[in-house]
Amino acid sequence: MGEFEETRFFKVKTEKQNTAREIILEVYRALKEKGHNPVSQIAGYLISGDPTYITSHRNARSLVRQIERDEILEELVRAYVEQYGDK
């Protein structure tokens, strides 16, 4: 029983959060490898919804469609606030 006597806190990330983050980073890497400006290309995709902005390199175009754009935006805002927001 000893090892369970103290109350411990675990920060558990949901599967969705991990997936969105992983997808954003994988798409970013694929765009960078192909010589694009990844930030501008992902921004273009987010405002238009057109996957033409995302390269097919490393399967990034199929990957980005596995999650909705609003989920990507939520993840981006969450990460921004975690980095720069009030703590």
Added chain:
Amino acid sequence: MAKISRRSGRYPALRWRKTRHSNRAVTEEPGDDSMGTFVIEGGRKLSGTVWISGSKNSSVALIPACLLADGTSRLENLALIRDVQVFARILKDLGANVDFQGHSITIAPNGFSSWKAPYDLVKQLRASYYLMGVLLAKFGRAEVGLPGGCDIGPRPIDQHLKGFKALGAEVRVEGGVVKLRARLLKGTSIYLDIPSVGATINIMLAASRAEGTTIIENAAKEPHVVDLANFLNAMGAKVLGAGTDVIKVRGTKSMKGATHSVVPDDMEAATYMMAAVATRGNVLLRNVIPRHLEPVSAKLREAGATVKEEGDGIRVICNDRPRAVNVKTLPYPGFPTDAQQPLVAVMATAEGTSVVQESVYDNRLGYVSELIKMGAHIKVEGRTAIVEGVPYLVGAPVKANDLRAGAALVVAGLSARGRTEVHGTELIDRGYESMEEKLSSLGASIRREE
């Protein structure tokens, strides 16, 4: 350089050679003297996988855009179609170095110094009007003949000219030639009366080297507008908002060469989707962007077909006679006018009566008389086709009067009983790479006769 035929005043007929990607590839010499025929023994279900080529509509904007750069550009995933070849020829005539390698093209603008486009070739190609924006941006001067292309009704270029004027160009049209001149192109706001794809692209091309920022409002949202924006960005321009109705172009004084992979052809894909349904087949289309096909997929699902995404592909299955559907063509993301004709060929044997409204072009139902020769029951009222589905079509000799009409007649021939001869393959070759080979690989009986 090819000699122009004395009799027809045109370049000699297209010749083909083999490449590792396809049994056929375009040579460097375009032409349209030969009147070819597809001979189809219909009634065979299509089954298997088909690879969709690079977009025609993107390619004809990307190829002239290469001239904006100071260095060499490379376009990959290019379709081996006649319109691409004609455009490559035009660039050569303007002095650029153009080299095909399979499905790629390298374009070096060194030596390119002419602001006058060759009229003989320009008149063969609707998209040659993109040279106006490119030459104006590069030289501050352009002389380009009014464009040719399919006869599908009047397609004025007033929105293009309005854009050039707003950017500071002097515009004159004399003897069928558009003459443009500008000391300095300066960014401005332009509101298009209609979301014209051609005008949007032409203004983007001219604005990419203009001083300051150009804002295009009520812009076209088609995938090839986004594809061009990606290429211009890779070359050093700053284009924002492509794919929405407001596009901002921050011009730059010099642009560098870039490598770009052409987006897949949504209209070629739509045609093969229609062919799968028309023949009650099961076809997987590879190298597509499913999002671009959503208006077509939704309509085919409504007709009873199964359309599902499989990775970078779409599978279309149709086991029974499709149901009739009503359609109105609209700019993207509405149902595309280029898919209207193949859809009518499918609806010709659907259960029930379909109403198909063509709202984009004035004269895009001319092929209906050919479908009627095959036993279709279709009545045309203005720009609307009322299609009363019949159990089956019967093969007949028919003639394509434009690119997509030709594709529609092939779709009809594939589903019909007996032998269909589709005359006018040179029109189909403008936009479809190796159509008979792709269809044969899916089990169709189709051959080309020159």
